[in-house]
Amino acid sequence: MNFLKKNLLIQIIIAIGLGSVLGNYLPEEIGRVFSTFNSIFGDFLGFAIPLIIIGLIVPAIGNIGKNAGRLLLITTAIAYGSTLFAGLISYGVSISTFPNLLNTGEMSQVQEATRTLKPYFSIEMPPLFDVMSALIISFVLGIGISKNNLQYLEGVFNDFQKVIMALINKAIIPFLPLFIFGIFLNMTYNGQVFVVLDTFIKIIGVIFILHIFVLVFQYVIAGIIGKQNPFKLMKNMLPAYFTALGTQSSAATIPVTLKQTLANNVDPKIAGFTIPLCATIHLSGSTLKIVACAIALMLVQGEVIEFGEMIGFICMLGVAMVAAPGVPGGAIMASLGVLSSILGFNTEQQSLMIALYIAMDSFGTACNVMGDGAIAIIVNRIGQNKVAAS
Template identity: 50%
Template sequence: MKRFGLLPRIILAIALGIIAGTFAPDGLIKVFVTFNSLFGNFLNFIIPLIIIGFIAPGIGAIGNGAGKLLGMTTLIAYISTISAGLLAFFTAQTIYPSILANQASKAFDDPSKALLKGYFTVEMPPIMSVMTALLLAFSLGLGIAAIKGSVLKDVMNEFRDIIELIISKLIIPLLPVHIFGIFANMTQGGQVSAIMSVFAKVFVMIIILHITYLFIQYSVAGSMRKQNPLKMVRKMAPAYFTALGTQSSASSIPVTLERSKKIGVKDRIADFSVPLLATIHLSGSTITLVSCAMAVMLLQDQAYTFSSMLPFILMLGITMVAAPGVPGGAVMAATGLLGSMLHFDSTMISLMIALYLAQDSFGTACNVTGDGAITAIVDKLNK
């Protein structure tokens, strides 16, 4: 199963879930519904710990960088991430009413009657609210950066390693089972056809947005450096395909670094910026998260407006710093915001995870390739 990647497992889980929901007896489906209840409650418990475990040491590490160059790189990366989120919002706001028309009310018509309930549930209340966790993580991260102490920093780094282990060894491996149960339950409730139709249309739109945004990034970098953006993109292509295969920004750093130097970036700037951007610049993931969130909200017949989505996008740009370096890490880091700011319930978060994981490779590839453009811009601006 280790050789059987996460994306194939997710696709298999969806397919088997649809088959099981069509033919399996309700009693068997309720076994997986019970598992989903337990798994969803555990996710609610672990979300504040994910926020603290990744945001606090992430901010603390950034604060120990190289002054002006660090600040400039971080600011450009944040602006790029927010711009990607806004592009996704306005595109979805324009396109969704036509491509997803008449699917909202049909998809989840009275779900309380359509979906089965589990045999039992176990409450797992989180130790704190999401907002409390965010405030605590920001306070600890900024404090670690300010005092330049090693003790608390080491503690938070080890805590991050524990949380990353829980995500990579427990949550991510069990996600296909969770998604299987979700789709089996939705299929028996007559809801899956609308879900799959939305999946296909949103997937295509997201890939187009990724490619579009990469050309925007390289057009800006090319115009500033007086280079041909198409040639820059072509030279960065190996980084794109490396990330597509590894699903990891960190694993792609050596190739991204080598390709960034090929497009003319100074060695000193590339050596500093590329590893940093692999952590803090997730424009592709942000496009996916915003697009998927709006699709799930439409499925649930939940209204979205610019005034409600803008704070989410702004916070998402900060929270992406917390995204762990495992497949699906960005959506796991964002689950707290989805619940607290967009009022997602456990079913909506599960759909969000499934939608996100279906294109995780492409989001990572967009992140990594975009790092080359940001590095080129920083190199031009640095005096």
């Protein structure tokens, strides 16, 4: 029972399974009870998203700039470039393969001719400000804190981050399985569930292959720059990869990642600041998953995917990933604002994104952690060249 309470993935799998079955048997009156919960929780999630953005992004940007130096800027630029590369590769592969792989537009056709479970009542919870305003406020405050060394304001937002993390861990994450159960209950009731489950299975296969490609590419680049065998470097990092599979957290894997990075002949001082920093700002595997899942959901719902809009989404997602806390599922929580503001995802679409993301959270985290080791090798080489030049 304790294992079930602590394992969000298992809870979500059970919720999806029960919702997919019980939607065929539960009376409409009972189904509407769960629909009422979903309506209230969905409004609460919409209210919380701008607060989550500010609570995570402001301290993240403020803390990164606190000890700014040339290597720090270089590391941040490489991490952001790696995240963008993963997102763009994911976009290219997804837009090329998913239209043929998925039943595009089928969900929207099902929705037009089917019934739905209506809530008994709803409670409106308008957010204090919209998502884009929250993003702009976060960037202004975060940069201002980092540049002006505003310790008091930094402390205030660090405390606010604790409040937001408590909100996520105590008031959002525990109720997500029930929320997802309600979504799949309704989708079974109106005939959409098989389209969604078919989409889940196909997406997971494509994303796993993409992870492998991105990791090999990162280590080939690192091997060329560091003048080492890339596959030997990858082999040395495998303990960190498998540890991340278990912890689902880049932060929790830092001790193992650091140890294996040192085994790849990275200077201890370089590794000591690169690995913890990248555990916060480098989420190429997470970005890859989010982009692929977003495209898949848009396709099955018959939405038009515009190139310029997706490029803007990927660029903003790379920035939002800086705010992803070192906890399981942190990246998808940090991305909800960008999904809403740029792609127009509603609370139901965001919940499906959460379910898809968490189903593959272990592999995304493992990809992030392995990529941290590659960045450390590149930064180590750059640092050696600067020392030699001086």
